[in-house]
Amino acid sequence: MLSNQSKYAIRAVLYLAIHSDVKNKIGTKEIAEKIDIPAPFLAKTLQSLSKAKLIHSIKGPNGGFYLNKEDQKKNLLDIIECIDGLRKFNECFIGLPRCSDENPCAIHHVVKPFKESLIKELTTNTIEDFAKETQKGKSFIFLK
Amino acid sequence: MLSNQSKYAIRAVLYLAIHSDVKNKIGTKEIAEKIDIPAPFLAKTLQSLSKAKLIHSIKGPNGGFYLNKEDQKKNLLDIIECIDGLRKFNECFIGLPRCSDENPCAIHHVVKPFKESLIKELTTNTIEDFAKETQKGKSFIFLK
DNA sequence: ATATAAAAAGACATTTTTATCTTTATATTT
DNA sequence: AAATATAAAGATAAAAATGTCTTTTTATAT
Known part of the structure; x- marks a missing residue:
């Protein structure tokens, strides 16, 4: 469904939502260790999110990544869109180029x-919403 | 969501359901042309389906692929399972190794x-069911 | 029997995704 | 101002997915 990179991005953003x-x-390094994903690949991923202003960063000593109040109000589809694009969500399940309500594929x-x-769930819930459930101990973003 | 190969497989099987x-x-060659996908890759794909007895084939002159009555009663998840495996459907949306109802990930x-x-839809409807809708002109398996 | 047409099998090539490593730029602290 | 820690950028590598080509096997028709 999602690429690894999008999965990593979501977990990292939720980690930041809770801890930063x-x-x-x-x-x-800390994020990569805590959510158990490869650090250099995560760095790339966070750079993309940062460039898109979905998260924020500061260089230098005591620098790092963080979410500000606005970032917390974004949703997971914003993250997915930045990393994978939305093609995956929009395109036909069996790959027909012009599948639509008017010309539906066999399983449209x-x-x-x-x-x-699914799109509705991923857009109406904010990152903060998901983070809160995790903070309450009702869900997890890492599981060994 | 699905790999290209699974998408091709589904379209090819529906084509066979209707025409064979x-x-x-x-x-x-005929199948590849009609549903507009690369012929050699399709050949590989059909071989896998044939090996798994989801479709049938005969070599030699006037040979080719076809579905028998039993094959028509199979479902699309059988096809997907054969090509991609079911991991994609079972695994956690954000990639946690042990995500479950008891230990749910943040978006479980x-x-x-x-x-x-979705799994229910893909298993309770047969290939024949989908093919019939297409034969009635209500849906398509190719669209230029 | 022989020739032929098709699937089956296997080797190869390309592209995309995933992952790592190195260098550069920049804030912060001393 | 200098040293340092960190993100940013870029180059490289490895693995997986996608796609192609060649050879082998086998059923059919002649």
Whole structure:
């Protein structure tokens, strides 16, 4: 479904949502260790998110990545869009170039409702919302 | 979501469901042209399906691929399982190794219902069912 | 029997994704 | 101002997915 990179991005952003703010920046090494993903690849990933202003960063000693208040209000589809693009979500399940409601592929009507509701879930819930559930101990972003 | 190969497999199988039977075998070239996908890659794909007995084939002059009555009763998840495996459907949306109902990832509860219903749709409808809708002109397996 | 047409099998090539390493730029601290 | 820690950028490497080509096997038709 998602690329590894998008998965890493989501986990890293949720980690930042829980543990960082403007006063507490976090480096790639810590994040990579805590959510158990390759550090150099994560660095690349966070750079992309930072360039897109979905997260923020400061260089130098005591620098690192963090989410500000606005960043917390973004949603997971913003993250996915930045890393993978939305093609995956929009394109036809069996790869027809012009599949649409008017000219549906053989399984269009079976797949469409799930796509739509999934997108709705990923856009109406904020990063903060997901982070809060994890902070309450109701869900996890790492599991060994 | 699905790999290209799975998408090709589904389209090819639906093509065979509509156009083939034991008396009317179809070669890779015809299928590839009709559903607009690379012929050699399709050949590989059909060989895998054939090996798994999800479709059938005969070598030699007038040989080719076809679906028998039993094959028509199989479902699309069988096809996907043969080509991609089911890992994609079972694994955690954000890549946690031990994500489960008891230890859910941060978005487990948001994603789970869609996965389950999608799997249900892909298993309860047969290949024949999808083919019939296409034969009625209500859906397509190629679209230029 | 022989020739032929098709799938099956296997080797090869390309592209994309994933991952790592090195250098550069920049804030911060001393 | 200098040293340092960190992100940013860029180059390289490895693995997986996608796609192509060649050879072998086998059923059919002649």
